[in-house]
Amino acid sequence: MNSTSEPSGKGSRTAFGPAFRASIPVLLGYMTIGIAFGLLLVKSDQPWWLAVVMSAIVYAGAAQFMAVGLLAVGTSIAEIAVLTFVINARHMVYGLSLLGRFAPCKRFKAYLVFALTDETYGILTTTVPPEGVDKESFYAAVSALDQSYWIIGSALGALIGGILPFDMKGIDFALTALFIVLLVEQIRTIKRPEPYIVATVATAIALILVGPANLLIVAILISIAGILPFRKTLA
Amino acid sequence: MNAAGINSYVLGAVLAMAAVTVACRATPFVFFRKRRPPKIVDYLQRYIPPMIMTVLVLGSYKTTSFAAPRDWVPGIAAGFAVAALHLWKRNTLLSILGGTALYMILIRVM
16 A cells, blocks of 8 residues: 555546546446437527536436426426425435445545435445555546536537437446446345345335335335344344 | 526526535535434445445336336346346446447347
């Protein structure tokens, strides 16, 4: 470990390569879904740069897609805020499981928290940065790369989405594939079956209770309630 | 819409969305900034990631229709291909590119 003797800027340079490799699946998914978002937004008569502004300061895919329709029909700001909360409430749980991992972070912590999407969360909780690479720099580089793909995709979609020549239908499966890879990695690390069974049952219950619309947050809350009784056997 | 091509309603809505989103993401960090997380949080920190990855994978299929094979076979088959590739080679890019390529082919030929 030589990171302590290096100047502070060095860590982020050495972190860039591994972070870029870790982020390539997100590159495929965010660019294409970002293009779809940008295209949709300008088709609803918003200016192209609003796509960039939203991807820069909101940075939440599902909420941004939802907003396109809501803005078009003039939904009240209060209502949009409530719906955004419902969609993104699961991120409160993400932070809860990152308290320890982010505790030593100083310089980039605020950005790491701001940029905590599903995909970035998955990579940060599953990927171990290579030996000697500063962890915080790695986390920050992954987060910033992921957001840059999302912003670039949104801008491309808004500006030239209508004239893109290639048929990319289905390439967004890359994000599902990323989640599957990260799940396989989790199974290698956490070998107990309980969390996977609990989460699967919880997702089924949530689907029956609320249907697809608010599935994730409800499934996650039921999962947490469901894993608590196993505290004695798992701890 | 004014000359700038935008109005205060849209801008206000976007700012509200940004504030709500960052508030969701920051809540646990702000809440536990001064106080020590209870013991139960240590336990949850370990088991929340595998549960969330399970929910995200299953959630990816939440709108899958089972009306006709072409509605569900590409996604399910490509999903198993990703898992199999990853268990076999453990190469993230290969798993994702292989599975995505299979999915893109299947939705076109089925």
